[in-house]
Amino acid sequence: MKAILILVAGASLLLTTGCWGSLEIQTIHYVTAIGADYKDGEFVLYAQMLDFSDAAKLEGQAKTKKPTVYVGKAAGKSAWDAANKLQASAQQQLFWEQVSTIIVTENVLKADKHLEFLEFTNRYKEIRYNTWIFSTKENIEDIFKAQTFFKFSPLYTLLHEPKEQYRQNSSISPVRLYQFIRSLKDKARSSYLPSLTFNAAFWRENGKNMKLLEIDGADLFQTKRWNGWISRTDLTGWQWVNPKTQSYPVALLADDDISAVMLFKKPRIHIRPQAKWDKAYFDMTITLDAYLVELREAMTENELMERYTKLLEGQILHVFREGIRIHTDVLNLGDTLYRSNPRVWQQMADDHSFVLHNDAIRHLKINIHFNDTGEYKFVPQKQKDEDK
Template identity: 30%
Template sequence: MMTGRGVNELKQIRKLSIGILLLVSLTGCWDEKEIGEHNYATAIGIDYKEEKYLLYVQMLDFSNVAKQEGQKQSEEAPLYIGKSSGATLQEAVNDLYKTSQQPFNWGQIGSIIYSEAVLKNGIEKVQQAIQRNGEFRYTPWMFGTRESIDELFGLTGFFHLPPLYTIMYQPEDIHGKYSYIKPLRMHKFISIYKDPGGTAILPSISIDKSAWKKAGPEEKAKKTLKINGGFQINEGKYKDWMSYEELTGLRWVESKTENTTVKLVDEGNIIGNVEISSPSAKIKQVGEGDNAQFNIIIKATGILADLKEELPIETIEKLVTKQIEEDVKTTYQKGMEKQIDIYNLKHRLFLNGMKPEELKEYTLSEDSLNLISVDFLLESKGIYH
């Protein structure tokens, strides 16, 4: 079932599409050709190769999107992908204009994807070029990728629906059901990626080729989009990539985790799962200056999803508590191995008054994480009660 947020976002997409269509009904300077007089870019992807920026633009037909409500689609929605290159991003944009046939409207961008090559080369010039474009809004979802952007932009939703109905445009729907790596909008990215001590985590979007297939006489694999990790940007510079598994502790520390699952592990064996909703976390600074350390305090409640063998409630609570503590600690250690401040602890020092020059002298270590405290309550054993 779609979440309330998902329903609202679908309504927004439909309102946007219908709003554009209404322009054709206006009299005066608007006429029936108006909706066709612009190319509506809905996503951009930027790669870097051989000292040139490669710009990819995904373009959808909004009139087609508006017609889809309440109708079954017998064929794929029209989808176009543009590609150009240039020594700068603006030069790549100008190169694309040469073949665009009609002016671009950049005001409907819903997603921005950076390749790992762009991140390694440095994104500041690219980010500034995007922000200087007056048509761009600050609300697109942002991703990094190790995949071909061309291939990513060619993927559509199920049942011939356009890419607007995928996690590239609606990541919060899936995050609301299965919270792991928080979706990131551009305004949030801008607010932290250059801050002293700040680390922004770009969700890593990838292609899954095995989970789904189209059944029937002409059976074939259905490629879908998947979040498989995150790219860490610290003080404006790319640090490294961390896998989905390495980031397992992040969900317990960051805000907006709605629903997530903990495996019950006893003596190395998975014996069940517990579903947890809306955990909360506080990070408290202990000590000052070079002696600063941090305590992470987590509170959570949950219900039993499945269980292979009968266990007392107290035992289940201990297993969940232990697993959450291990998740948080392991992710922190993996970050330290790659010199990544995954929980933004140095940024917290900055927000607590440490000056940027002092912050540069402060070195995080495994000992900087002083305490991980988890208070977990099992609210219900469900049918196992």
């Protein structure tokens, strides 16, 4: 009996001394980003792969070479067809669990193929819902090979990590895949994708201009349909109706010169919808925390507040009118009516769930809470009155 037990134990050890189905990590090809274009009736699928050793930041060691970026490209009648071609041509097994970013071109949006591509990402179970998603007019391969600072991995670019820049300058909020899909399905809300481009105007490396990634606008959708693109300049003011906004500087100009710079944070938005004469109207109140960063013109505190209030109101109304132009409720005003009175919203909404008109914003009020002036001093109101 003892001999039998010894033989059984020995056999068990032999069977458990290895993982026969396991793969060495260096033999696995990890896809870090995918992109979709649409040309000549076919999907063109791109895949970015990185050498993860390039991502290591060892203390006290400078990087001596630029990171290696591999880009795969395949065309097919569907995204599935193109993905299968990429996998068939890879030298080792492709793993898609590490995809952190998805990007689609304007060609996909204009051809109304974005829903078909989203169906592909939904059914490809390895691709997670918390990936970032962008749009672009640029060549996807060029975006996947975008330059970085200090020879860091592309994982440290706007493409893969947009949150850090947004904390400092909350212009257009980055979007997760699940957020985009959820908003597309919401019949009373608009959806958007931040659009990526290159900017070579500000940074140089060893005397040569660097082409760095930048968000230059957004592609807008209403009821799953792509309605058009709006530039970042024309979307200035969008951040004041976005509760996610963390920090955004605004310069006050006079005669093409800067009079003051204020940093605004934490907008609190209150929108009251009302139906009147078969039309929807909205009363908006927005409260902002403000910090004075620079003051170059002598003025009173009240004068500064009045000028900034007028400026911010103008920005919001401009964004509203840009949305009207492409038949999109950029500020999601209609959603507030839908939440408060869905029956009335249903009566007013057109075939694309649009309830706005040129006079839909009836009242707009900006409240600025002044928190800090730094070392700057305002002109006393009494002195200002005497000077007049």
